[in-house]
Structures are given as C-alpha cells and as structure tokens.
Amino acid sequence: MAMSTPHPREAPDDDEDLEVLACGRDLAEVWERAALAPADDPHTLACAYCRQAVADLEHLRAAALPVAPAPPADLDTSALVRRVMEVVRLELRPGRDLPLGEDDEDSWIYESVAARTLRAAAEEVPGVRAGSCRVTPPGSRTSPARGPVGVRIDITVEYGRDLRSTSRAVRDGLARAARERLGLAVDALDVTVTDLHDPPDRPQEHRT
Amino acid sequence: MRTRQAQNLSDAVAEAVLDVPGVACLRPGLRGLLRSSATVPTGPAGGHGAGARGAVLVSFGPGGAVSGLRVDVVVRARHQAASTARAVRAAAAAAAAVPPEAVRVNVTGIV
Numbered sequence: 001m002a003m004s005t006p007h008p009r010e011a012p013d014d015d016e017d018l019e020v021l022a023c024g025r026d027l028a029e030v031w032e033r034a035a036l037a038p039a040d041d042p043h044t045l046a047c048a049y050c051r052q053a054v055a056d057l058e059h060l061r062a063a064a065l066p067v068a069p070a071p072p073a074d075l076d077t078s079a080l081v082r083r084v085m086e087v088v089r090l091e092l093r094p095g096r097d098l099p100l101g102e103d104d105e106d107s108w109i110y111e112s113v114a115a116r117t118l119r120a121a122a123e124e125v126p127g128v129r130a131g132s133c134r135v136t137p138p139g140s141r142t143s144p145a146r147g148p149v150g151v152r153i154d155i156t157v158e159y160g161r162d163l164r165s166t167s168r169a170v171r172d173g174l175a176r177a178a179r180e181r182l183g184l185a186v187d188a189l190d191v192t193v194t195d196l197h198d199p200p201d202r203p204q205e206h207r208t
Numbered sequence: 209m210r211t212r213q214a215q216n217l218s219d220a221v222a223e224a225v226l227d228v229p230g231v232a233c234l235r236p237g238l239r240g241l242l243r244s245s246a247t248v249p250t251g252p253a254g255g256h257g258a259g260a261r262g263a264v265l266v267s268f269g270p271g272g273a274v275s276g277l278r279v280d281v282v283v284r285a286r287h288q289a290a291s292t293a294r295a296v297r298a299a300a301a302a303a304a305a306v307p308p309e310a311v312r313v314n315v316t317g318i319v
Contacts, residue, residue, distance in 0.1 A: 100290040100315065107293035109315040117285075117318060183290020 021049040029132050031057050098137050099146040100183055111135050114182055118151060121177035122191075125169045127158030131194060135184075148187035151178070156195040167191050217274065217304055218264035224303035225264075225279055228295045230287030232319050234263035235280055266304070276310050277301075282317035289315050 021027055025043070033041050034054040044050040095111025111134075119130035131154035139145030151174060157166050170191050178184040222234055262280075269275035279300050283292040293313040301308040 097314065100293050100313075105290075105294060105297070106309070106312040107290060107297060107315070108313070109289055109293075110317075113315060113318055181285070181288060183288045183293075 021053060023047045023049045025050060026132060027053055030054065095135070096137055096141065097144050098135055098149055098184060099144070103146050109182065109184070114178075114184060117181055118153065118174055118177055121173045121181070122153060122155055122170050125166060125173055127161040127166060127199075128170055129156045129197060131155060148185040150188035150190075151186055152190045152192070154192050154194045156197045157193050158199050159196045160199070163193055167193060214266045214268070217266050221264045221266075221277060221279065221300045221303045224299040225281060225296050228292065228299050230284050230292035231296060232282045232284050232317075235282045235316050264300075274304055274306050274310070276312070277304055277306065278312045278314065280314045280316045282319055283315055285318050289318060 021030065023043075025047075030044060030050050030053050033044060034057060044054065095115070097108040098111055098114055099105075100107040100109050114135050115133040118135070119133050122128055122130040122133075133151070133153040136150045136152070137144040138147040138149075153170070153174065155167075155170060157163055171189055174189055174191070175186060178186045225231055225234060264280075265278040266274060267276040267278075277300055279296055281293070281296055283289050293315055296313045297308050297311045300311045300313070304311075
C-alpha cells in the first residue's frame with residue numbers, strides 16, 4: 001500500500017508560537033523529522049526552505065558539540081547527538097508556560113516539556129507514532145492564565161489497526177499522563193490521525 | 209550589598225530545593241540565563257539578584273524585603289511534576305522566610 005505524504009498543515013490563526021516556513025511546514029516539525037529520519041521525507045529533500053532549516057540545525061549542532069578526538073568505534077554517537085539536539089531544540093523553543101497543580105499555586109511547566117511527556121504517552125499505545133503536540137493554556141500568548149489547558153496532538157497509526165479504538169486509547173493515555181505524571185488539568189483533548197504507516201517488519205514502499 | 213544578600217539567599221534556596229525528593233537539578237531555561245546575565249540591582253527602590261547560575265531569581269521590594277522568588281527546576285519523571293513543584297515551593301519559601309505565595313516554580317525539564 002502506498003502511504004500518503006503528509007501535507008503541510010495550515011498554521012491556525014490563534015497559534016502564534018508556530019514558526020511556519022515559507023513552504024507551510026512548522027519549523028519544529030521539520031527539525032523533528034530530520035532528527036528521526038533525515039532521508040525519509042521526500043518533501044524535505046526537495047524543499048529549499050526545509051533543507052535550509054535542517055542545515056541551520058546542523059550548524060547549531062556543530063556549535064553545540066565540542067571538538068573531541070575520534071570516539072571509540074563501539075560508541076553510539078547518534079544517541080548522544082540526538083540527546084544534545086533535543087536539549088538545543090528545547091532551549092530554543094520552550095513554548096508557553098503551562099499552569100501546574102491547583103489554581104492558587106504558582107507552579108508552571110514549559111510547553112515543550114509537557115508535550116514531550118504527552119507524546120511519549122501517546123507512543124505507548126501499540127502502533128502509534130506521535131507527531132506535533134501543542135498544549136494551549138488559557139490567557140494570552142504573553143501572559144498565560146491558570147486553568148485547564150487544551151491539548152492537540154497529531155498521530156500516525158500503523159496500517160491495519162482500528163482507528164477508533166486506537167484513538168480512544170491515545171486519548172485515555174494522554175489524560176492519564178497529564179493527570180498522573182504532570183498534574184496538568186486538561187479540558188480539551190484533540191487527537192488527529194494524520195496518516196497511516198507500515199508495520200515495522202514491512203518495508204516502506206518507495207515512490208518514484 | 210544587596211547583590212551579596214541575594215546571592216546568599218539564592219544559595220540557601222538552591223540548597224533547600226535540591227533536597228526536595230523528585231528534584232533532579234536546578235536549571236534555568238534560556239530565558240532565565242538571559243535574565244540573570246542582564247540583571248542589575250536597581251537601587252533602593254527594588255532590584256533583583258540571581259543565583260545558582262540563574263536558576264533562583266530573588267526580587268526585592270521597596271523596603272529591601274524579599275518580594276518574590278523564582279525557581280527553575282528539572283524534576284524526575286517518576287515523581288508527579290506538580291507535586292514536586294509544590295514541595296519545591298514550600299522548601300524555597302521556608303528557606304527564604306517568605307510566604308509560599310511569593311514563590312514561583314518553573315519546571316524546565318523532566319528526566
């Protein structure tokens with residue numbers, strides 16, 4: 001089965017924190033794709049804007065990593081690079097401050113930190129890969145208020161899985177993670193299945 | 209004078225916060241680092257002092273009393289972030305002898 005190529009999403013008008021490239025893709029999403037599978041996305045390979053964004057990230061990576069002697073052959077440097085880049089991305093894009101705990105507390109968490117926990121929870125559901133995750137607090141972009149947040153997450157689901165039950169499992173997992181791992185009150189939880197993907201043991205079909 | 213007072217206070221707060229179960233380390237985000245590097249005491253009308261490499265920010269009111277604390281922490285994943293933040297608030301407030309309402313806690317990472 002030929003899988004569809006994810007199309008660029010329109011940036012919602014109320015989402016001021018998205019950094020949308022001229023091609024319509026979110027910068028964070030482009031960076032995430034590049035970190036996960038640099039050569040797997042035909043759009044990124046063909047798009048000048050996405051290639052430039054990935055090149056910029058490479059410059060940052062080179063600047064962030066100290067010059068070091070050649071590592072031993074058995075050292076997994078890719079894991080280290082992934083970790084460093086995760087920190088760089090988080091530092092560059094912490095996102096909004098989200099309210100933690102009760103209304104009368106003054107505890108907050110970076111959106112990027114909460115989103116990473118929620119994406120991990122979504123991927124605990126068999127056959128699910130998490131994509132973009134946005135968490136929106138009440139109030140404005142510059143002065144977020146306390147209160148329940150809204151969560152919007154994009155997922156892709158393994159071909160052959162029941163979408164309804166998988167989406168429900170993702171919603172349940174997200175609600176549980178928000179409550180138990182973070183202590184984040186959620187009042188809206190939107191899960192969007194943006195694509196299907198092949199099972200891990202089935203080779204991806206390449207299009208010409 | 210105030211800078212030293214702020215430094216001592218932020219060191220005391222940092223020590224108390226690091227003893228809280230569930231706290232992995234103190235870590236300011238990029239914003240905290242920039243803020244701490246740009247912080248200059250503003251004289252008798254009030255001011256700031258940043259300590260623990262920017263992770264603890266102390267604000268002083270007009271009378272020289274501590275008017276606010278901001279603490280940036282990285283918490284451990286096996287503890288609920290909100291509960292850890294709550295405990296950090298209490299510990300920081302006790303260390304600085306201020307009411308918990310004067311303390312803002314930011315979770316900047318989970319490990």
